[in-house]
Amino acid sequence: MDVDESDEELYKLKFSTLFVLCLALRSESKLRFASKILPQIRENVKRSMNFAKWLVKCFCNKHTINELVASCWNTESGRMITSLLKLALRKVMEEEKPEVKKISKLIMEN
Amino acid sequence: MFTAEESKMLSEDKVKNIKYEYEELETDFNFYMINLLKSCLQLNPEQFEVFYSSDFIKKAKVVNLLVLHPNKYTMKRVSTSLLDLCKTFRAIPDSKQNPVLFFAKLLTDQLGNILTHETLKQSEYFNLFDAILRLINHADLDKISFNSASVAEMLFNTITSRHIIEQDDVQDPILSGCILMLSTLDELFHDSIKDGCPGIYSKDFLNFVLSKGLFSRVRPSEDDDTISYPLCKHFQTRGYAFRLLQQLFGYDNMTDIAKFLEPYIKTGSWRSNKREKWNIVSSQLSHRTSYVGLVNLGCTCYMNSLMQQLYMCPQFRNFICTAQDLKKSVMKLEDNVLYHSKYLFANLMKNKSLDFNPVVFFNSIKDYSGEPMPTNEQRDVDEFLNIYMDKIEQNIKGGEDEKHLSTIFGGAFAQELICKDCPHRSSREEQYLSVSLEIKNKANIHEALDLFIQGEMLEGDNAYMCERCDKKIDTLKRCCIKKLPNTLILSLKRFEFDLETLSRYKLNTYCEFYDDLDMRDYCQETLAKKELLKTMTEQNLTYEMLSEDQKAIHNINLPDNYYKYKLKGTVVHYGTADGGHYYSYIKDRDSDKWFEFNDTSVREFDPAELPEETFGGKLKYEHKFMQGGKQYTQTEKLNNAYILIYEREEFINTEKVLELRETEKSQLEKMSDSYKFESRPCKIEPEILKDLMLSFDKHWIANKMFDD
Numbered sequence: 001m002d003v004d005e006s007d008e009e010l011y012k013l014k015f016s017t018l019f020v021l022c023l024a025l026r027s028e029s030k031l032r033f034a035s036k037i038l039p040q041i042r043e044n045v046k047r048s049m050n051f052a053k054w055l056v057k058c059f060c061n062k063h064t065i066n067e068l069v070a071s072c073w074n075t076e077s078g079r080m081i082t083s084l085l086k087l088a089l090r091k092v093m094e095e096e097k098p099e100v101k102k103i104s105k106l107i108m109e110n
Numbered sequence: 111m112f113t114a115e116e117s118k119m120l121s122e123d124k125v126k127n128i129k130y131e132y133e134e135l136e137t138d139f140n141f142y143m144i145n146l147l148k149s150c151l152q153l154n155p156e157q158f159e160v161f162y163s164s165d166f167i168k169k170a171k172v173v174n175l176l177v178l179h180p181n182k183y184t185m186k187r188v189s190t191s192l193l194d195l196c197k198t199f200r201a202i203p204d205s206k207q208n209p210v211l212f213f214a215k216l217l218t219d220q221l222g223n224i225l226t227h228e229t230l231k232q233s234e235y236f237n238l239f240d241a242i243l244r245l246i247n248h249a250d251l252d253k254i255s256f257n258s259a260s261v262a263e264m265l266f267n268t269i270t271s272r273h274i275i276e277q278d279d280v281q282d283p284i285l286s287g288c289i290l291m292l293s294t295l296d297e298l299f300h301d302s303i304k305d306g307c308p309g310i311y312s313k314d315f316l317n318f319v320l321s322k323g324l325f326s327r328v329r330p331s332e333d334d335d336t337i338s339y340p341l342c343k344h345f346q347t348r349g350y351a352f353r354l355l356q357q358l359f360g361y362d363n364m365t366d367i368a369k370f371l372e373p374y375i376k377t378g379s380w381r382s383n384k385r386e387k388w389n390i391v392s393s394q395l396s397h398r399t400s401y402v403g404l405v406n407l408g409c410t411c412y413m414n415s416l417m418q419q420l421y422m423c424p425q426f427r428n429f430i431c432t433a434q435d436l437k438k439s440v441m442k443l444e445d446n447v448l449y450h451s452k453y454l455f456a457n458l459m460k461n462k463s464l465d466f467n468p469v470v471f472f473n474s475i476k477d478y479s480g481e482p483m484p485t486n487e488q489r490d491v492d493e494f495l496n497i498y499m500d501k502i503e504q505n506i507k508g509g510e511d512e513k514h515l516s517t518i519f520g521g522a523f524a525q526e527l528i529c530k531d532c533p534h535r536s537s538r539e540e541q542y543l544s545v546s547l548e549i550k551n552k553a554n555i556h557e558a559l560d561l562f563i564q565g566e567m568l569e570g571d572n573a574y575m576c577e578r579c580d581k582k583i584d585t586l587k588r589c590c591i592k593k594l595p596n597t598l599i600l601s602l603k604r605f606e607f608d609l610e611t612l613s614r615y616k617l618n619t620y621c622e623f624y625d626d627l628d629m630r631d632y633c634q635e636t637l638a639k640k641e642l643l644k645t646m647t648e649q650n651l652t653y654e655m656l657s658e659d660q661k662a663i664h665n666i667n668l669p670d671n672y673y674k675y676k677l678k679g680t681v682v683h684y685g686t687a688d689g690g691h692y693y694s695y696i697k698d699r700d701s702d703k704w705f706e707f708n709d710t711s712v713r714e715f716d717p718a719e720l721p722e723e724t725f726g727g728k729l730k731y732e733h734k735f736m737q738g739g740k741q742y743t744q745t746e747k748l749n750n751a752y753i754l755i756y757e758r759e760e761f762i763n764t765e766k767v768l769e770l771r772e773t774e775k776s777q778l779e780k781m782s783d784s785y786k787f788e789s790r791p792c793k794i795e796p797e798i799l800k801d802l803m804l805s806f807d808k809h810w811i812a813n814k815m816f817d818d
Contacts, residue, residue: 015372026380028389
């Protein structure tokens, strides 16, 4: 079943993700809380293409990559961030697969 | 042991006759009486009515015991015992005897009183009320006419009209109790409260909880730098408020909550690439001592230890905060030491953090060559004091403040030449900031001060040419004290240069110093008077036979408090001449307590340990052999006092005192008001204060975002 993709629901999802990635993952005491809320966010990534696209788009920004990937000193937090990003990339890949196939075919032919 | 019959009689008797006068009861007695009562009632449950009709209950003395008792542990134990009593007898069907219903009604009746008395300690009352409400059987509520909506409204009104009391370490029991109770009432009686008091679930209240209750740092007025929102600052109250927020508004209002919090998270100061920002531990904001430590920038402990000493001197602190900066317009701000001292002191005064980073202050201080001082190079603390005071003087030169500063720290030496075979003497004044004392082979500072004024004889070929006698005369050349400042800094010369090895070494020898110091014997006028009296005795001279100069010396009188000092602090050096660490022991001038300021760490210090920690000398080790017997070895203690800070018990205007030097002693004491030191009130410059408050708010919000 698809997730409710109304603006309000997406906003709530985006805020939860912002809260986890930018705040909860930086706190020792909130890390346990983050590990509880992250599965729900992951679940939403799997079910909502728009949400997954938004997440991938966030990571296309060099400041986000610098803050959350390159400068992440906490192994546990880093693992959580990259696994979420991988999941979002896979979801977006589902939609882009035919296009990618076409492009790769074109490349092979030429 | 009693038989069942005897126990029953005893318990009846006890319940009937025990008169509870809580004022007269001691801590344990209260607790054991309630336990005894519980045992008695267990044996004889029908006696509840007797218990309820006793003065102890009827006059609500039990409630007084919960909110008025001076001992918080007693209140806690009474509350626990009463709750235990309620739990034990909660199943009693008769509503007149059921203690849960009885106490729920009693506590509800007292709620209005409790909320209007600010001086009470209501925490245990609310804890008990909260716990008892959870024991109530809803079906029984009508029996005691408990109206959850009106109770909730009372709590709601109290919360929304509450003024700001809480600090990080000071809890507001009324606020925290009301929030706790309100969330409990919502949990237990949600529907009736929603109908009876809809304001609790309104958007206005949500905004109130978020902006005034938990997050925004807004001051009620611009002038007030001490009071600021949010209402909930104590961790426990914040915990209750978060629970209330979640319970009342939860997922339905998440969009509003998210919109409110989003800017804080987006602009959070913790979102940097620093390693420590990836492991934030929500911690208490300030030291338990209420003092702020200083961050060591590499090897800057010498600066930290000295600046804490200077800050803790109230007269100097007030002087820095109020000093008029005459170079502000011509000097670059980054080089302005006075401005950055004001900023540093304002932070040490107002900052709620554990420590403050003095990097900007440090960078403003350039050494004698005008170069910035490297943070990784250890400097001499005495040398730094001179550089620092030079910089401060630059900014106040020519103004009124110059005189004020010299009254606090500025003393003067007299470089004297005293001819032995003629009555002539010459004296040259030299300003000083600290007195350097040789301590090699000196057991205490009195011996070191004796050596300081000892001087040397100029005789033979080296004899002094007396201009007035026009011939070479054996002369004593010495340095003594001409003017004593209010704050006397003694520097113990522990660093020496060894000509044989061409290297510096540290003297760790034992040198005692005392809480009280009388400087009379080391001052020019005392020495001159002593010498004159000796001459008068030796030569049988009377006062009339003395010259005008000698008469002037004879007539000098200075008040006793001019010479008397008390120890207020010491800078300790730990280590060798090549490297080590500085830290300070300082006496708080108000509380008379001693504290150790060791960079970011500030802790209380027992002054009885001063000799062990600061006098130096040797440390004795005892080695015990397995076969029996002992052996002792000694090593030098590497920690010892390097700078001593003495202050007059009451500051005086030294210049005025010296002007009155020829007044009769009896008159002088009466004139003490005329030479009082005019202390300045401390006032932080508005521009600095505003800047400070903004940074505190940012820091506070950042820290509170990581609340558990």
